[in-house]
């Protein structure tokens with residue numbers, strides 16, 4: 001049976017904002033959009049199927065291109081720099097995922113947090129424990145949540161508890177892949193944490209997996225802090241630049257997603273452009289750890305696909321709206337005014353391109369999944385007063401990003417099904 005949603009609708013079309021006042025969005029039984037029209041053109045046969053979401057605004061669900069499931073419960077933990085924070089806080093928390101009960105409870109809270117913030121697809125790092133990652137995949141599958149994740153590979157410079165030897169990493173990854181690779185809307189990503197935590201043997205395992213399964217998403221960290229870059233130089237003296245480490249093992253590909261990319265050399269920028277790889281920019285995390293200021297303008301000029309990531313738990317908020325707000329500040333302080341359309345794209349259509357899922361998600365249009373967020377300015381009377389003063393959709397969108405956050409989200413739909421409703 002066809003579902004019909006009635007509301008003002010904002011999406012991206014040909015890299016521009018596209019707005020329809022009082023739209024009807026028709027969704028078929030597969031959870032995909034079959035048509036978007038002005039409501040007054042809707043045929044009478046569908047009038048009984050209408051979910052009236054007025055006076056709200058619907059927009060595509062947000063896409064988180066970088067988040068860590070096992071760090072859900074440690075966001076906002078006081079610490080020093082990136083490497084200190086990893087040792088003092090992150091690895092300690094991740095060690096708890098040896099416990100299945102704990103893993104299950106965090107898997108549920110992780111997905112609840114994503115949903116209540118309007119995130120309808122996430123690319124997440126798993127833990128170092130295969131069972132904890134299976135639990136996350138099973139939970140996402142049961143809830144119908146489109147999640148991409150992979151077991152985190154680390155075999156050095158980490159608590160002994162989290163070390164996985166290269167052969168076991170390979171075997172566990174293969175086991176997860178056999179069951180979960182492209183299962184419905186779930187997928188598995190190859191996830192070496194970063195160069196520092198991987199020996200050459202581990203990187204060779206990654207190379208073997210990525211060669212064998214050449215369509216798999218590869219996610220890792222790159223050039224987040226200067227201290228990290230120095231450490232990479234010590235561990236890989238033969239590599240002139242950080243990215244050379246990944247290049248050497250054929251891990252720089254079209255479906256490779258590098259988080260942070262703050263302190264890149266011109267040479268590394270050029271390699272990313274040439275290979276068609278993507279960047280996940282993590283504003284909250286970069287500010288929280290004091291890692292540095294990402295150069296969005298350069299990524300844009302080089303046409304490198306860039307999406308935003310919350311990077312929970314170095315990032316402090318699951319809200320992509322809030323992270324887009326911080327992305328604006330980070331560029332502003334470097335003298336660049338990000339446009340509302342670019343902020344919006346970096347959490348919707350642009351983020352879908354990063355994941356290679358632009359044919360399925362990222363905009364509201366015919367043939368794509370009906371993943372969408374219902375924005376209700378009425379949820380906050382103080383916000384509403386200000387919102388009403390803006391006539392133009394561009395200005396309204398900017399205002400939502402600047403001061404909206406999750407309190408404006410009243411409902412979230414995935415594949416046309418209600419997945420979250422504000423209490």
Ligand SMILES: [Zn+2]
Pocket residue numbers: 066068221259311
């Ligand atoms: Zn991260």
